Amino acid sequence: MTDVVTLTLGPALDCTTATDRVRPTRKLRCDAPRYDAGGGGINVARLLHALGTDAVALFPAGGWTGKAFEDLVRSSGTRFRVVPTSSATRQSFCVNDRGTGLQYRFVLPGAALQAAEQQACLDALTAEAVGARFVVLSGSLPPGVPPTIIADVADRTRAAGARLIVDTSGEALRSALETDAYLVKPDLEELEDLVGQALATDADQEQAARQLLASSGIAILLVSLAERGALIVTREETVRLPAFAVTPAGGSGTGDSMVAGLTHGLIDGLDIRQAVRLGMAAGAAALMTPGTALAEPALIHRLYAGRERAGRPRAAVA
Ligand SMILES: Nc1ncnc2c1ncn2[C@@H]1O[C@H](COP(=O)(O)OP(=O)(O)OP(=O)(O)O)[C@@H](O)[C@H]1O
Ligand SMILES: [Mg+2]
Known part of the structure; x- marks a missing residue:
């Protein structure tokens, strides 16, 4: 049985490489490219699968990039369902400059998802x-998809008897707050975007989050605050949880990992506070895992249980 369905409307085939120095005009000899299936819901489904929760990743894909994307998801062992599209799946291109340690990230535009494809x-x-x-x-x-699709997703989720968790930004995030989603997770920057002002102090953040929740239809607003932890705002309470003290080792994907850990915790019967702690452990573990590799579930559980010594980065696992 499927416990979690992740929906990724804007997947991208990510290509990553490295070169000695990024310079104009000259040809830049690059390392062999690495391809990854990118998109929030794909990462969430992969980590849920690794944690032992039965998840299916649902995404639109098309063209040769869509075929490659599908093969990558398949090889991760994650269950998935593809909605075929007429245009090719978007690509993104990342070049690591060995000389400066800087990263150049090029995001190519995606083709519009047609109305019939959105319906599918x-x-x-x-x-x-x-x-x-x-x-x-x-x-x-992706282009062509109105933010109101979030309300459609909420309707479908409710009709299926499931609960909706949303992690997105911009107008889509604003639309999510108008639904009856169970939980919406902005990070601090996304929260500031929503309220249109910088939120420098704890009190500012808490007040903004409480006001947003009060005027929304959702049950829980979870604000992730990177190394400052997280803020859980429900109708009853506001809870601030400190981050796990870890030494980053070049990992990324903290937000997706947090959502996966949190969802896994809720399915496992944890209360919201403990489930968010598990999500935070997953976010911290992602940072401790270099490259695009997934954090090891054992590391996440050690952090959660307080058994991982603070500040000890893990070696690469892939
Ligand atoms: N430097 C850090 N140290 C410890 N924990 C961290 C750190 N950065 C992130 N985390 C954990 O991961 C969670 C999610 O991170 P963050 O707030 O950066 O999400 P995000 O901005 O949505 O990430 P992304 O850039 O992947 O979308 C945080 O609430 C925190 O618990
Ligand atoms: Mg995020």
Whole structure:
């Protein structure tokens, strides 16, 4: 049975390489490229799968990039369902400059997701979400998709008897607050965008989050604060949790890892505070895991249990 359906409306085939020095005009000899299936919901489903939660990743894909994308998801062992699209899946290109240690990230535009393709995504969601506990909508919306699709996703999730978790930004995030989603997770920058001002102090952040929750239809607003931990705001309480003290080792994907850990915890029967702690452990573990490799579940559980010595980075696992 599927416990979690993740929906990634804007997947991207990520190509990463490295060169000695990024310079104009000259040909830059690069290392062999590495391809990854990118997009919030894909990462969430992969980590859920690694943690032992039955998840299915739902995404639109098309063209030769879509075929490569699908092969990458398949080889990760994650269950998935593809909604075929007429245009090719978007690509992004990342070059690591060995000389400066800087990273250059080029994001190519995605083709519009046609109205019929959007409808097919919603219908596939309805089919996959039967009996599921959670639907996780993660990542940005591709061109052509109105933010109101979040309300459609919420309707489909409710009809399936599941609860909705949303991790997105911009207008899509604003739309998510108008739904009856169970949990919405902005980070601090996204929260500041929502309220249109910088939130420098703890009190500013808490007040802004409480006001947003009060005027929204959602149950929980979870604000992730990177090395400052997280803020959980429900109708009843505001809880601030400190981050795990870790030494980053070049890892990324803290937000997606947090959402996966949190969802896994909720399915495992943890209360919201403990589930967020597990999500925070997953976020911290992602930072301790170099490159694009997934954090090891054992590391996440050690952090959560307080058994991982603070500040000890892990070696690369892939
Ligand atoms: N430097 C850090 N030290 C310890 N924990 C961290 C650190 N950075 C992130 N985390 C953990 O991961 C969680 C999510 O991180 P963050 O707030 O950076 O998410 P995000 O901005 O959505 O990430 P992303 O850039 O991947 O979208 C945090 O709430 C925190 O618990
Ligand atoms: Mg994020």
